[in-house]
Amino acid sequence: MPPRPTPVPIPRTRPPPLMAASAKRPSASALAALLAARRGRARLVAPLCFFLLLLLVFLRTHPSAAPPTSLPPSAGPGKVAFLFLARAGLPLDFLWDAFFRNGDEGKFSVYVHSSPGFVFDRTTTGSPYFYGRQLAKSVKVDWGEPTMVEAEKMLFAAALEDPANQRFVLLSDSCGPLYNFSHTYTYLMASPKSVVDSFTDKADMRYNPSMSPVIPKDKWRKGSQWVMLIRKHAEVVVGDKHVFQLFRKHCKMVVTKALLGRRLNARRLGFVFRRKQKGADEKEHDCIPDEHYVQTLFSIKGLENELERRTLTYTSWNQSSLDPKDKTTWHPMTFEYDTASPEHINAIKSIDHVNYEVEHRTEWCQCNGTSVPCFLFARKFSYSAAMHILEDGAIGLLKSAQLLVNF
């Protein structure tokens, strides 16, 4: 993701240094190996394991349970809508599958925005929770462009159609849960406020005066795009046309040398870029809409006192740029098998405040007036990191036989 200088989470206990991570292969159990084989990661797998997998599939007597999300909207307890913004498939579907499988089927729903035409079925995911959950309507997302926000808005709009959905969690395809379903559900449903990372960065050059007066400069905000909204606020986002129109016109990303490497990397991952025409405004107004839109919209609408101004999704920032003072080159680090160890994950789970340096604000994490750990989710997880979290058992007990059949 794009440059993201602040805030800096302050762990209560210092986590083990991420840089020490070696390139050691996962100590894959037979289960891990079988999973990997089915997912085309055959390098981890001995031929014998592959044979076992074929045998298990052959011996399978009945298909897995129908997707619970196909149930009609109930008048029961409120649901949490999990909204996945995916590039194509969901590489961590097996982790979420274990999470949902340990959950209560009437208490959540799943929505995925992926590339137009991508279909979630047995051929593209091993998890029935994602079957047919791709939005009927979707846009081709250009990284760092307003189409990213458009995709978010489509996810919120689709989820609002089910009146049972009360909380709306936006997740990337590299986000994973840190807790089991019941803990996550209780935490989210207890919060009468949305959780939206939002701050004012005086050094931020992305505001374009042409946005005034609809977007006044003093309402301009910045923050992580991974938000959790209550229903009322999801309606505000979906209902807004005016502010988004101005974002479309005046908040665009520009190619810079610093971004080029990242852009190439992103292109490899499937993002699509639009070449920007040469023109005015470029230097000052390089703007990444998804890091500003929801925050700024809520600030304009006077809703900031209805927000927990922080994020639920932990990101580990790589601060080792060539110039240590140059925070603009920080970028998210990917958890690998070693860095997703129980010690490190527990250190993240023990964080209870976040330091917003630019605002000289320390945000003590709260939920309905009670002190809580800040993070329910984290990114970015590699496949092996997700395997480690599954093995650790924090998000729920694995039914290994089920997994073998499904993946």
Ligand SMILES: *[C@@H]1O[C@H](CO)[C@@H](O)[C@H](O)[C@H]1NC(C)=O
């Ligand atoms: C979920 O996790 C919490 C603590 O994180 C634990 O107290 C609870 O027993 C777990 N529930 C289930 C259903 O696994």
Ligand SMILES: *[C@@H]1O[C@H](CO)[C@@H](O)[C@H](O)[C@H]1NC(C)=O
């Ligand atoms: C939120 O806190 C209030 C006051 O402490 C309490 O009455 C209410 O039950 C809490 N709500 C939830 C959903 O936990």
Ligand SMILES: *[C@@H]1O[C@H](CO)[C@@H](O)[C@H](O)[C@H]1NC(C)=O
């Ligand atoms: C962190 O960033 C530096 C410089 O960009 C890079 O050389 C290094 O490999 C990165 N470390 C990790 C763990 O991603």
